[in-house]
Amino acid sequence: MTLPVVIIGTGLAGYMLAKEIRKLDADVPLIILTANDGSFYSKPLLSTSLTAKRKVTQIPTADVATMSKQLNADIRVATTVKKINHEQKQIETLTDTIAYEKLVVATGASVISPPLLGDAVEEILSVNDLEDYGRFCEIITNKKRVAILGAGLVGCEFANDLTNTGHEVHVVDPAFFPLQRLLPEALGRIFEQALRENGLTWHFGKLVSEINKAENGYNLTLSHQEVLQVDAVMSAIGLRPNIELAKNSGVKTNYGILVDSYLQTSITDVYAMGDCAEVSGLVLFFVAPLLHCAAALAKTLTGNRTEVIYPVMPVVLKTPSCPIVIASPPRNVLGEWFVEGEGRDLRALYYDQHNNICGFALSGRKVIEKNELIKKVTPLGLVKE
Ligand SMILES: Cc1cc2nc3c(=O)[nH]c(=O)nc-3n(C[C@H](O)[C@H](O)[C@H](O)COP(=O)(O)OP(=O)(O)OC[C@H]3O[C@@H](n4cnc5c(N)ncnc54)[C@H](O)[C@@H]3O)c2cc1C
Missing domain, CATH: 3.50.50.60 (FAD/NAD(P)-binding domain)
Known part of the structure; x- marks a missing residue:
C-alpha cells in the first residue's frame, strides 16, 4: 500500500500545495488535516470586504466537499494534529494515528x-x-x-x-x-x-x-x-508563526519552523511552508512566497527535487485612495532610500553600499512602474547555507 502525502493546514499554503501536486500527479494519495472547516477562501479579501459589500458567507469560493472532489483528497476538518512521531512516520490527532510517506506542516501563524x-x-x-x-x-x-x-x-x-x-x-x-x-x-x-x-x-x-x-x-x-x-x-500588531506542533515533536524551530531552500525541516520527509515556515532565514507572511514554495515543493514531493528561489515579490497595498506598492529590501542589507517625484506620485529606490537597487516603494501614479522596476532589483533570493 502506498502511504499518503499528508498536509497539515487548509490555508492558502496547504491548499495551493495540494493543487500543485495534483497538476503533477493525479493519483498520489493525499490526506489534508485542518483545525477549521476546510473551506477555501482568499485571506487577503478579509481586509477589503466591507467596502466591497461582500458578506462573510460570500468569501469562501469552495466548501470542503468541493475541495475534496477537486483535489481527489481525503480532507479531515475540525481535526487538530497533536504530535508528529517522525521515527514511526506517523501523526497523531485526538482520535487517530495516521501514517505518512511525506508530511507537510502548513499551520500558518497566529496574531500576537x-x-x-x-x-x-x-x-x-x-x-x-x-x-x-x-x-x-x-x-x-x-x-x-x-x-x-x-x-x-x-x-x-x-x-x-x-x-x-x-x-x-x-x-x-x-x-x-x-x-x-x-x-x-x-x-x-x-x-x-x-x-x-x-x-x-x-x-x-x-x-x-x-x-x-x-x-x-x-x-x-x-x-x-x-x-x-x-x-x-x-x-493588528503582528503575527507569530505556529511552531508549537513542530517544536514539541522535535523539529527544529527558530522564529518559524526552520526549513532549507527545499523546504525540508530538520527531519527527513517532514517539510514546512507558508506563514509557519522560516525558509532559509526568511519568514514572509505573504501569498506570493507561499505560491513559489507550493510550486517547488509539489515537484519535490512528486520525485523531482526542486529548490525554491524567490524572485522580487512586491506587495500591493489594498488602499485605492492611496495606491502603494512595496518591494522591501532584505532586512540585513545596509543601504539608503532615495526618493524622487512630486506630490503623491513618488518613487523610492533602496540602494545598498555597492549601488545595487535592493528594494523599492511606489505611490500614486508611480505604481505603474512596478513591472519595470522588478527587472532592476536584485532578487531577495535565499541565503545559501
Ligand atoms: C487581513 C489580511 C489581509 C492580507 N492581505 C494580503 C495581501 O494583500 N497580500 C498578501 O500577499 N498577503 C496578504 N495577507 C497574508 C496572507 O493571506 C497569508 O500569508 C496566507 O494566507 C497564509 O496562509 P497559510 O496557509 O500559511 O496560513 P493560514 O491561512 O493561517 O492557515 C493555517 C491552517 O493550518 C491549520 N492548522 C493550524 N494548526 C493546526 C493543527 N495543529 N492541526 C491541524 N490544522 C492546523 C488551520 O486550521 C489553517 O487551516 C493578508 C493576511 C490578512 C490576515
Whole structure:
C-alpha cells in the first residue's frame, strides 16, 4: 500500500500545495488535516470586504466537499494534529494515528496579543481567518468608533475599509508614520495624509497601556494618560508563526519552523511552508512566497527535487485612495532610500553600499512602474547555507 502525502493546514499554503501536486500527479494519495472547516477562501479579501459589500458567507469560493472532489483528497476538518512521531512516520490527532510517506506542516501563524492591562483585554478583536472575520463583522455592525492598534499593512487596510464604510477610525502606533518598517518617511507621510483626508485619525508615537469597559464601549489609555473612547478595538500588531506542533515533536524551530531552500525541516520527509515556515532565514507572511514554495515543493514531493528561489515579490497595498506598492529590501542589507517625484506620485529606490537597487516603494501614479522596476532589483533570493 502506498502511504499518503499528508498536509497539515487548509490555508492558502496547504491548499495551493495540494493543487500543485495534483497538476503533477493525479493519483498520489493525499490526506489534508485542518483545525477549521476546510473551506477555501482568499485571506487577503478579509481586509477589503466591507467596502466591497461582500458578506462573510460570500468569501469562501469552495466548501470542503468541493475541495475534496477537486483535489481527489481525503480532507479531515475540525481535526487538530497533536504530535508528529517522525521515527514511526506517523501523526497523531485526538482520535487517530495516521501514517505518512511525506508530511507537510502548513499551520500558518497566529496574531500576537497586545500586552495590555484592564478589564476588557479579552474583548479586543483581531482578524487572521474567516472565523475571526465573522466575529469582527458581527461586532462592528452598528458600532461607530473603532480603534485599531498597529499601523502596519493589515491595520492600515482595515482602517481604510472601516473608514470607507462610515466608521470613525482611530489608529494608534508607537511609530511616527504608517508602515514605518516598510516605507521611507516621504511615502509614509503621503499615505498618512491621504487616509486622514478620508476621515481617519492617526495617533502616532503613542502606546496603548490599558483597555477598560466604559458605559458606552471602551476607554483606551494611551501614553501620557490620554484616554480614547471607542466602541470597538481591533489589534493588528503582528503575527507569530505556529511552531508549537513542530517544536514539541522535535523539529527544529527558530522564529518559524526552520526549513532549507527545499523546504525540508530538520527531519527527513517532514517539510514546512507558508506563514509557519522560516525558509532559509526568511519568514514572509505573504501569498506570493507561499505560491513559489507550493510550486517547488509539489515537484519535490512528486520525485523531482526542486529548490525554491524567490524572485522580487512586491506587495500591493489594498488602499485605492492611496495606491502603494512595496518591494522591501532584505532586512540585513545596509543601504539608503532615495526618493524622487512630486506630490503623491513618488518613487523610492533602496540602494545598498555597492549601488545595487535592493528594494523599492511606489505611490500614486508611480505604481505603474512596478513591472519595470522588478527587472532592476536584485532578487531577495535565499541565503545559501
Ligand atoms: C487581513 C489580511 C489581509 C492580507 N492581505 C494580503 C495581501 O494583500 N497580500 C498578501 O500577499 N498577503 C496578504 N495577507 C497574508 C496572507 O493571506 C497569508 O500569508 C496566507 O494566507 C497564509 O496562509 P497559510 O496557509 O500559511 O496560513 P493560514 O491561512 O493561517 O492557515 C493555517 C491552517 O493550518 C491549520 N492548522 C493550524 N494548526 C493546526 C493543527 N495543529 N492541526 C491541524 N490544522 C492546523 C488551520 O486550521 C489553517 O487551516 C493578508 C493576511 C490578512 C490576515
